[in-house]
Amino acid sequence: xxxxxxxxxxxxxxxxxxxxxxxxxxxxxxxxxxxxxxxxxxxxxxxxxxxxxxxxxxxxxxxxxxxxxxxxxxxxxxxxxxxxxxxxxxxxxxxxxxx
Amino acid sequence: xxxxxxxxxxxxxxxxxxxxxxxxxxxxxxxxxxxxxxxxxxxxxxxxxxxxxxxxxxxxxxxxxxxxxxxxxxxxxxxxxxxxxxxxxxxxxxxxxxxxxxxxxxxxxxxxxxxxxxxxxxxxxxxxxxxxxxxxxxxxxxxxxxxxxxxxxxxxxxxxxxxxxxxxxxxxxxxxxxxxxxxxxxxxxxxxxxxxxxxxxxxxxxxxxxxxxxxxxxxxxxxxxxxxxxxxxxxxxxxxxxxxxxxxxxxxxxxxxxxxxxxxxxxxxxxxxxxxx
Numbered sequence: 001x002x003x004x005x006x007x008x009x010x011x012x013x014x015x016x017x018x019x020x021x022x023x024x025x026x027x028x029x030x031x032x033x034x035x036x037x038x039x040x041x042x043x044x045x046x047x048x049x050x051x052x053x054x055x056x057x058x059x060x061x062x063x064x065x066x067x068x069x070x071x072x073x074x075x076x077x078x079x080x081x082x083x084x085x086x087x088x089x090x091x092x093x094x095x096x097x098x099x
Numbered sequence: 100x101x102x103x104x105x106x107x108x109x110x111x112x113x114x115x116x117x118x119x120x121x122x123x124x125x126x127x128x129x130x131x132x133x134x135x136x137x138x139x140x141x142x143x144x145x146x147x148x149x150x151x152x153x154x155x156x157x158x159x160x161x162x163x164x165x166x167x168x169x170x171x172x173x174x175x176x177x178x179x180x181x182x183x184x185x186x187x188x189x190x191x192x193x194x195x196x197x198x199x200x201x202x203x204x205x206x207x208x209x210x211x212x213x214x215x216x217x218x219x220x221x222x223x224x225x226x227x228x229x230x231x232x233x234x235x236x237x238x239x240x241x242x243x244x245x246x247x248x249x250x251x252x253x254x255x256x257x258x259x260x261x262x263x264x265x266x267x268x269x270x271x272x273x274x275x276x277x278x279x280x281x282x283x284x285x286x287x288x289x290x291x292x293x294x295x296x297x298x299x300x301x302x303x304x305x306x307x308x309x310x311x312x313x314x315x316x317x318x319x320x321x322x323x324x325x326x327x328x329x330x331x332x333x334x335x336x337x338x339x340x341x342x343x344x345x346x347x348x349x350x351x352x353x354x355x356x357x358x359x360x361x362x363x364x365x366x367x368x369x370x371x372x373x374x375x376x
Binding site: 010011013014015016017047048050051052055078079080081084087088091 | 211215218219222233236237239240243244247250251323324327
């Protein structure tokens with residue numbers, strides 16, 4: 001399942017939008033016949049994502065689909081986007097170790 | 100090593116009791132205002148109007164500064180706050196409106212959706228100020244996180260009827276320096292963090308706690324946004340992040356952290372300064 005993040009907006013901001021996006025993904029995935037385990041987040045043509053949105057969205061997906069692997073693509077041309085996702089990933093990893 | 104506060108902020112606070120005396124907000128002697136000063140005056144006016152509501156605001160006598168404040172659309176905010184006399188004084192100034200690429204006029208975003216919708220505009224603004232594409236995106240993340248905090252921590256809990264964030268920015272092309280502020284008349288760092296950290300003793304301590312990545316949300320894992328703001332401001336732009344909340348004033352830059360107690364304000368004033376090539 002590939003999710004095109006550009007369809008959620010070119011600038012992805014705020015925790016509330018991140019939570020709303022998770023709810024939308026649930027609708028999309030539940031209505032999709034593709035049963036592949038991976039969820040691929042395609043950030044192509046997304047301009048900016050803030051840590052608040054990314055944290056809420058990615059963590060929300062992991063909590064909703066704990067057995068699916070979340071993969072990222074489409075960030076090659078956007079260094080800032082890669083940095084934000086790395087920050088969120090590191091925070092998530094540090095938090096997992098604390099548990 | 101203890102570092103010095105930004106010189107203009109240092110000067111402003113040395114004389115703050117002169118321009119926020121009891122019963123009025125009087126900045127008649129000002130001859131120049133940075134975005135920080137506009138944010139501080141705006142919060143003082145919000146507080147004054149919430150307490151007294153008499154619109155007793157004394158504008159600068161300096162005509163160039165008055166024209167600048169008109170250009171910055173201070174009149175709209177004054178109107179909204181019920182300071183009609185002061186707003187009318189600015190409104191009467193004859194000014195040829197022309198597009199200037201070096202300012203972001205005072206913007207009051209009442210709701211987070213309004214704020215988020217402006218981020219695309221801010222990206223263009225940063226490009227116009229002189230940042231390259233990557234740095235403009237980075238600056239949008241910084242302003243986005245600061246703005247998110249305003250709404251996340253005050254939703255449903257604004258101390259007065261004035262909600263939302265006040266935003267303003269100024270580019271100084273010769274200095275290659277951008278100053279941008281986000282002000283809110285909210286609960287402040289202490290109000291936000293006290294529930295999770297009841298042992299906090301001062302606003303300075305609360306600001307430092309927030310800057311170190313701790314969140315006031317109980318039962319919800321959050322944080323990190325302010326740490327990213329700090330790190331990117333300092334590491335990527337050799338800039339500074341300054342926060343005044345309650346009576347705490349804290350500034351962080353590549354030389355370290357400077358903190359002190361000063362006059363109390365309603366809510367929080369945050370500024371990031373970006374130096375660019």
